[in-house]
Amino acid sequence: MRENGMSSPLNGLQILTWFLFPYFLIGYICLVFLPLLPNLSYNLPLGIAILLTALTAVYNGYRACTLNPIDPLLKENLEAVPQIRSVGGAGKKFCWVCQVHVSDNSQHCRFCDKCVHEFDHHCAWLNTCVGSKNYKQFFKCVTLVFTFTFLELVGFTILIVRWFIEGTDSSIRSEVKSLYGGTDGLTFITITIVYYVILFVTVTMIAQLFFFHVNLKRLGISTYDYIIKEARENQKRQRERAEKGKKMREEKKLRIEAGQTLVCEPCAGGMWFGGSQIAVSLGDPSKMSSVRQEDSENDEEDHVDSNKGGEEEETLEMAAITVKEKETGL
Numbered sequence: 001m002r003e004n005g006m007s008s009p010l011n012g013l014q015i016l017t018w019f020l021f022p023y024f025l026i027g028y029i030c031l032v033f034l035p036l037l038p039n040l041s042y043n044l045p046l047g048i049a050i051l052l053t054a055l056t057a058v059y060n061g062y063r064a065c066t067l068n069p070i071d072p073l074l075k076e077n078l079e080a081v082p083q084i085r086s087v088g089g090a091g092k093k094f095c096w097v098c099q100v101h102v103s104d105n106s107q108h109c110r111f112c113d114k115c116v117h118e119f120d121h122h123c124a125w126l127n128t129c130v131g132s133k134n135y136k137q138f139f140k141c142v143t144l145v146f147t148f149t150f151l152e153l154v155g156f157t158i159l160i161v162r163w164f165i166e167g168t169d170s171s172i173r174s175e176v177k178s179l180y181g182g183t184d185g186l187t188f189i190t191i192t193i194v195y196y197v198i199l200f201v202t203v204t205m206i207a208q209l210f211f212f213h214v215n216l217k218r219l220g221i222s223t224y225d226y227i228i229k230e231a232r233e234n235q236k237r238q239r240e241r242a243e244k245g246k247k248m249r250e251e252k253k254l255r256i257e258a259g260q261t262l263v264c265e266p267c268a269g270g271m272w273f274g275g276s277q278i279a280v281s282l283g284d285p286s287k288m289s290s291v292r293q294e295d296s297e298n299d300e301e302d303h304v305d306s307n308k309g310g311e312e313e314e315t316l317e318m319a320a321i322t323v324k325e326k327e328t329g330l
C-alpha cells in the first residue's frame with residue numbers, strides 16, 4: 001500500500017515535473033526577464049508575479065503529493081492494535097481488496113492499493129490519488145501553474161512582438177547582444193520562438209485541466225463521477241443505436257415476409273422524394289403497389305418493386321394523377 005506520491009514506485013511523469021518547474025523559471029529569466037531588464041516598469045512586476053505564483057504552485061503541489069488521502073475507516077483499522085473487526089452500517093460499504101468497511105464515497109485505487117476518501121482521480125503527475133484530503137491543494141496547484149505559465153506567455157509575447165516591430169533599433173537587441181554576444185541575435189530569437197511554442201502548448205493543456213475542474217466544481221461532482229457518467233451515457237447511446245438498428249431490420253424483414261412494398265416514410269404519404277422520385281400508396285393497403293423511380297439504381301433495398309407486368313404503368317399513372325391533384329389542391 002502506497003502512503004503518498006513519494007512512496008515507491010515513483011513514475012516518469014512525476015520526475016518530469018521536478019525538471020519542468022526549474023525549466024520554466026530559468027527559461028523565462030534567460031529569455032525574457034534579462035533581455036527586458038531596462039524596462040523595469042512592467043518587467044519587474046511581471047517577473048515577481050511569475051516567481052511568487054510558481055513557488056506557491058510548487059508548495060501546493062508538494063502538499064498534494066505528500067498528504068495521505070486514505071479512507072479514515074481504513075486508516076483507523078490499520079492503526080488499531082490489535083486490529084479491530086470492521087463493522088458495516090449506514091454510509092459504509094465493504095472493500096473486497098482492503099477487506100474492511102469503508103465510507104460510501106470512497107473508491108479503491110489499484111495504483112495506490114488503498115481506498116481513498118471522496119476519490120477524485122489518481123494523478124500521474126503527482127503520482128498519488130486526489131481525494132478529500134488533498135483536493136484543495138491539488139486544485140490550487142493547477143490554478144497557480146495555469147496562472148504562472150500564462151503570465152510567462154504574456155512576457156514572451158511582449159518580447160517577441162517588440163523584437164520584430166522595433167527592428168534593429170530595439171533596445172532588446174542591444175541588451176541580448178551584451179548578454180549573449182553575437183551580432184544579429186538570430187540564434188536567440190529562434191530559441192525564444194521554439195520555447196514560446198512549447199510554452200503555448202503547455203498553457204493550452206493546463207488551461208483545459210483548469211477549466212475542466214472549474215466545471216466539475218460548478219456541477220458539484222468529482223472527476224470519477226464525471227467519467228462514470230460519461231461512460232454510462234456512451235453505453236446508453238450505443239444501446240439505443242443498436243436497438244434502433246435491430247428494430248429497423250426486423251421491420252424490414254417483416255414487410256418483406258408479408259410481401260409488402262417498402263417505401264420510405266415521406267414517399268408513403270404521396271410526397272415528392274429526392275426532388276423527382278415519387279412513390280405513392282394508393283387506396284387499400286392490401287392492394288398497394290409501389291412506384292419505383294426508373295432511374296434509381298441504388299435504392300433497391302429501400303424501394304422494393306412488387307409490381308408485376310402492366311400494373312406498373314397503371315400505378316405510375318395513378319400516382320402521377322394523385323400527386324398532380326395534391327399539387328393543384330384539387
Ligand SMILES: [Zn+2]
Nearest residue numbers: 095098108115
Ligand atoms: Zn480498498
Ligand SMILES: [Zn+2]
Nearest residue numbers: 109112122129
Ligand atoms: Zn491512487
